[in-house]
Amino acid sequence: MRTHIELDALCDDAERNQRCFYPTSNALRQATYVRLRNGYLVRPYRNVYARSSYWGNLNPAERSRHIIRTLSRQFPNRVFAGLSAASMLHLEYGWNLHNTGSIFIVSSTGSPKRTYRKLQRISMTNPPVSTVLQYRHNKGLGSKLMQGSLTLESCGTQDPASTGMTQTAIPGVRQHDITDMVRITSPARTLVDCATRYPFVQTLPMFDSAMRNHLVTAQEVLDICDGMRMDCGSVMRLLHYANPLSENGGESFCRAVIIEEGFATPQLQHVFTDTDSSWMKYRVDFIWHTEDGRIIVLEYDGAAKYTDPAMTNGNNVHTVVQAERDREDALRRAGVTAIIRTNYQEAAQRAPLIRKLIDARVPTVGMNARYEHATDVTGREL
Numbered sequence: 272m273r274t275h276i277e278l279d280a281l282c283d284d285a286e287r288n289q290r291c292f293y294p295t296s297n298a299l300r301q302a303t304y305v306r307l308r309n310g311y312l313v314r315p316y317r318n319v320y321a322r323s324s325y326w327g328n329l330n331p332a333e334r335s336r337h338i339i340r341t342l343s344r345q346f347p348n349r350v351f352a353g354l355s356a357a358s359m360l361h362l363e364y365g366w367n368l369h370n371t372g373s374i375f376i377v378s379s380t381g382s383p384k385r386t387y388r389k390l391q392r393i394s395m396t397n398p399p400v401s402t403v404l405q406y407r408h409n410k411g412l413g414s415k416l417m418q419g420s421l422t423l424e425s426c427g428t429q430d431p432a433s434t435g436m437t438q439t440a441i442p443g444v445r446q447h448d449i450t451d452m453v454r455i456t457s458p459a460r461t462l463v464d465c466a467t468r469y470p471f472v473q474t475l476p477m478f479d480s481a482m483r484n485h486l487v488t489a490q491e492v493l494d495i496c497d498g499m500r501m502d503c504g505s506v507m508r509l510l511h512y513a514n515p516l517s518e519n520g521g522e523s524f525c526r527a528v529i530i531e532e533g534f535a536t537p538q539l540q541h542v543f544t545d546t547d548s549s550w551m552k553y554r555v556d557f558i559w560h561t562e563d564g565r566i567i568v569l570e571y572d573g574a575a576k577y578t579d580p581a582m583t584n585g586n587n588v589h590t591v592v593q594a595e596r597d598r599e600d601a602l603r604r605a606g607v608t609a610i611i612r613t614n615y616q617e618a619a620q621r622a623p624l625i626r627k628l629i630d631a632r633v634p635t636v637g638m639n640a641r642y643e644h645a646t647d648v649t650g651r652e653l
Contacts, residue, residue: 275302282322288450289333289405289412290340291321291445315372317387318345325430331369332358338374340405343453350377350400350420353464356455359403360416363480363520364465365473375464377456391462399457406448407477413444416486422452463499466506474505476523478513489513516540522556522571525618533624535559535634537569545601553598553605559618559633565586568602568613571618 278299285292294300303320313326316338330338335358339351350360353375354368371389378392386392403420404406408563455461458481466474481487488511496503512530516539517523530536537557545551557569596649599610609631644652 275306278302278306282325284611285321285341286325288340289337290338290344290410290451291315291317291319293320293341293345312346316374316389330502331362331366332361335369335374339453340376340451343451347452348454350379350398350454350456350458352395352398352461353391353468356461357477358467359453359455360458360461360481360486363476363482363523364469365476365520365524367550368469368473380436395456395460395594398460401455401457403451403453403455404449405451405453406444407450408444408448412450416429416458418457421452435439457491457495457558458487459495461488462492462509463495463506466509467501467503471508472504472524472527474509475527476510476517478509479515479517479523482515482522483517499592512536518556519573521573521615522616524615525569525571525613525624526557528618528621528629529557532621532628533635533637534628541603543605543607546604551601553601555602555607561632561634565608565632567609567611567633568607569613569628569633572614574610 280296281292281294281299294303303312307314307320310323312320313323314320314408315334316325317431318343319336319338326334335355339355339359343349343351351374354364354373355375357364358369366527373389373391375391375393377398379396380394382552402417402419404417404421405412407413415618438555457466462474462478462481465477482489492506492510496506512527514526517526518540522539526539537559539557540554541558542552542554547555555568556571559567561567591603611627611631611633613624613627644650
């Protein structure tokens with residue numbers, strides 16, 4: 272295919288700034304359509320395009336952010352909400368929530384009868400708004416969350432050194448360094464919208480990560496609920512169980528499954544000292560202390576734990592596995608009576624994880640509906 276200099280420049284600029292592109296002239300539109308038919312380009316959303324080779328290397332959350340940044344340039348006054356706002360905040364959640372490809376925005380009137388199928392409107396009036404600024408920094412890109420609905424002009428102040436450049440609220444970043452500005456609902460409002468739309472196991476990672484990254488407080492979430500005319504029971508439950516000590520979305524998801532299946536809520540991130548080598552300390556993901564004196568540890572293993580060089584320190588799988596055995600021996604010397612290992616697949620399937628928890632006699636706080644059923648006075652299962 273012949274090279275189209277202007278279109279390639281548009282693609283290069285979009286990829287450099289982590290967004291997609293849209294054609295702005297008839298000539299560019301024609302060139303875009305030709306390359307779309309030939310598979311050189313993809314169209315993940317209406318009037319939003321990217322190189323196929325580039326798009327294929329992005330995960331679902333990053334794809335969503337690329338689309339949102341592009342739409343914010345096409346429609347600067349739009350406020351993105353729900354899952355779209357969560358993706359811009361880099362909250363943790365299962366990427367399968369993006370399977371429909373939907374983009375969520377604020378609407379004061381709800382969804383009209385005729386609308387683009389991938390555009391979802393969340394009805395709200397005068398929601399609290401934040402702005403995500405993306406800017407060039409040290410030959411790369413940085414981002415910062417700012418309170419309020421900002422414009423390029425409103426976030427700048429005159430350079431006191433009179434260099435002719437305009438400073439921003441971000442130290443060391445000038446106005447011309449800003450590449451994108453995306454308006455979203457505030458972190459608190461975003462969490463409430465997601466909590467009322469998605470299941471507990473999908474939203475607990477959002478709450479954990481928001482609190483871990485100091486994006487929101489429980490009181491801010493409660494303030495949002497106080498101003499809404501809807502049942503916020505799901506939000507209250509999430510606030511009760513949210514824990515900033517959870518290190519990643521996988522651990523949060525696993526903990527949510529444990530809670531939903533009726534087991535006692537584990538404590539997080541306890542450190543044990545090796546009794547044989549006091550300088551060696553081991554931190555565990557989940558732990559239960561039972562009334563009969565047992566100590567049960569659950570370790571959540573990500574696949575990268577055995578394959579990612581950044582996590583294995585360059586060691587091979589055999590060395591990593593041996594280190595895990597040494598770790599388990601040290602934990603048992605420190606008084607741990609049972610060690611459970613699990614991963615995302617087992618947590619998602621539930622049954623394998625539940626079987627391990629039952630075998631280890633992890634305490635329960637209620638009836639496990641999968642294996643236990645109540646009966647009425649006649650003995651019939653309810």
